[in-house]
Amino acid sequence: MNRRIIPEAIAREPWHVILPLFALNTFGAMVLYSAAGSRLTPWAILHELHFAVFLVLALIVSRLPRDLFKLVAYPGYVMLVVLLVLVELIGGIGGGSQRWLNLGFMTLQPSELMKPGIVLVLARFFDTLPPAMTRNWRALLPAAGLVGVPALLVMLQPDLGTGLAICAGAAVVIFLAGLPLSWFIGAGAGIAGIAPIAFFTLLHDYQRKRVLTFLDPESDPLGSGYHITQSKIAIGSGGFWGKGFGNGSQSHLEYLPEAHTDFAFATMAEEWGIVGGLFILLVFLWLFRWGLRVARQSNDRFSMLLAAGMTFTIFFYMAINMMRVMGLAPVVGIPLPWISHGGSSMMTNMICVGTIMAVDRWNKRSGSVAS
């Protein structure tokens, strides 16, 4: 019945994903509106604008053919690595860490694009890898190289959060590609062994401090533990129903650090309480359920690895951010998708969503052909 009224092209769009995302983003815009002292500027209006722009981008991505994805996988990856090196060089000359390139009309953060990029290139890699080779250790070496280079470059910036996100996305793709389970268990054990050493040698002082204060935030409530403590105060004082829209004292009185970016969830929870938190969680779980279902419905290896990897990339954003603001993970700077303010992460996440939509589209096409 609907189809008769609404044009086919529009009715075909995956509204069951777009509408929850729009709701989530609008909710985020409301949080930012309140955090700005009940003003649309500087964040709320831009937040919705970002969404609109990048939704268009996602819809364009969703219409790209599978072959194009396969085609750009390697060249795109190489280009991103080159950009990462460029960023590193510019930062070195400028005498400090730099994560973005100024392209004139916009600033580009290559490490952000690398998150979907790594998923794409690995999906392509395992797609071309003969199935028989999958359980051969020689198959792992190129994959490890593909992950290692950008991950190392990003961590050198230093941007631990993004580095971990790249690794996590890659690990899930490799895991789903069917490599022997024993390797993962071995790797897990290895990381558990190396982590303490890395902690004392590789990490920067401020990163080490973050880990330590995560373990005991009350030890230094005015110093490094301040972020976690204030965030927990904001969430905890919100209670079930929250303090009400525009009534969050923690954010408005500037006790909450980065109330509009990394700690936007705490800003939200103070005013909307557990109810708001559960809403966000449900939308995310709905999104992930859709993403994994799309992956499972795929007929080819490339598509399913791509969709599952993209889903997990978004998931990693959400999980790390929320665990962090609630004191379950160390403080690493990762924004909460569609809630936190920031164009770069919005672009990444929308590219992920667009890619999943594309896979969904390929599935339907092949499905309709089959039936």
Place this chain on the structure above:
Amino acid sequence: MLGGVRRVSSGILRNSFDRRSLVIGGLQTGIGVLLAARLGWIGLVQNAKYQTLSESNRVNLTLIPPRRGWILDRNGAPLASNRADFRVDLIPERLVDPERTISELAQLLNLGADKVTDLRDKLEKAHGFRPIEVAAGLTWDNFAAVSVRLPDLPGVMAQRGFSRWYPTGPSVGHLIGYVGPASADDYEKEKNPLLVTPGFKIGKDGLEKNYEAHLRGIPGARRVEVTASGKLVRDLEMREDVPGQALKLTIDGPLQDYAARRLGLESGAVVVVDCETGGLLAMTSMPSYDPNSFADGIGRVEWKMLSDDDHIPLLNKAVRGLYPPGSTMKPMATLALQLHGVDPDERINCPGGYRLGSRFFRCDDVHGPVDMRAAIEHSCNTYFWSMAHRVGYDAIAPVAKMLGLGQEFVLPGTRQRYGTIPDAAWKMRRFKQEWSAADSLNASIGQGYVLASPLQLAVMTSRIASGKNLQPSMLFGRPMPLGPDLPFTPEQYAVARDGMFRVVNGAGTAVASQLKVGDIRMAGKTGTAQVRALVSRGHFGDWKSRDHSLFVCYAPAEAPRYAISVVVEHGTFGARAAAPIGRDVMTFLFDPGAAMATLLELERNWGGTPTERMAAKYRTFAAQYGTSAPKVGDDADVRAAIDKSDNTDPAAEVQANAPATSRPEEPAQPPAGTGPQATPSAAAQPDQATTQDKA
């Protein structure tokens, strides 16, 4: 299935993907549940705890320093009050860039180099949240200039408040004491957040310190919403402070001020006692410090100015200055002689001196035959020497003590030194020497070992004038009960009073200082106490070698109302320096207008009021020493310096006839309620300037 390498096909990988994607899905759901549970734990179970924390973040309780109780004179006029002012403080803990902040404040508030140095000193000593006063009593313009820049100056507070104000400044310095920011020690003693509230001052000395609990009041409180950086968002609730209770004194404010100003450029003290109640009407010691400028802490230049001054402004000479009373003892001595059966009409011939063994004690003049009254009138030493030789000094010493000499009085907030009334037992204890006949002669005219404070002299005079055993008091409406009755008959008093009457109104030493107020007559006695044994009376030479000038008096002569003692350090003859001051202060009590006219005429030559002179001197010092003056110590150091200040000059006290060993005064007993005594060295200092005979 059995053995053999499993061939990996795309089908197997597909199965593996399906299984493993379920694991990933399960992981995502699991973390989702974990997050929801965590959310519930923080938001529901720990809600109360975090709500409290959030409130304590949001709301800041600020204490408002209570207005300090006023200190009033007997007529209810303020000796110490509070005035509203604008002030700027620093919280050291919150400073980000101290140097930049100080230089910016110096520019905004036009602080001189000396003030900036003082500020740095204070900052160096301070720590934590104890506020430092940058400036108080600011103009609105200066205050506003700082206020608008507060966001760029973390750690700086600009606020309205009340500050202590002593309208007559230096005149009441020693009487009342001063207030200042609480020190770390104060805070240790009394863990009260009020003490570290900007603008709060605590009594540091004198009455301000002694009656701290009475004067302090109860702080008000202000609940405000503040941002994390301490910026005020809005007021939530306000509780007014409860001002401290007023303290009403027996002091007559205008009289106190007059006496202080009348001392002029001299170093000395004036004490006025009410002959009916024993209440102190004035007790002043000059030069003094200005308690107003002590309130924000003591600056380098100021400290140098005070400690370099040979007039010892830090010494409260009224209660802690000790002087040989000289001839002012003589009326007292006549009472002692009469008590021991000497007939007042008996005449002693004065040939110009008195021979004791091989030594001749020279009198000031050849007085011929004198009776008791004439001996006071002409201050004839020969009479008292021969009488003292007859009855023995041990007969005089108890009477001196009876009349208040060598005694300490119950006066909270003062730290008295009680001086010396020597006798045989005292000398043996002190110097392991027998009392000699020459000691008796010296003591009988108030020299030798005898030392008394201006307060004691005033009390002695009031007791002679009233015949009552008056006890000095300072709280209005609460006079001290009289001491045990004095054993003298009215006739005996009459002899002493007649003598004193004739000193001023007869042919005595102070006829030049008669009262010119209607038919009111004053009685008195001059005293000139030698500082060093000199060939002639030391009224010339350097200031430090000159005689002390003393005068005691009361009026009206027939019905005494007021008794006064005046001591002018190194003022030469009693009649020259002290007596005119005594006369003018007495005149002020009966005819303030006339007395004021005299004073204004004098001040024209002195360079203005004490406050004006001090300001001029400060400017000179600041120009001369600038920031090079040595640093001021902390509270304890200042306290020690005040306690140690002494009107003695150890180097100058080499006595011609003094015993070979120095003669330390008896260690002063710590007066009740004034805290620990100064360093032992203060009490062990060489003795007071005393004179020996006039050989």
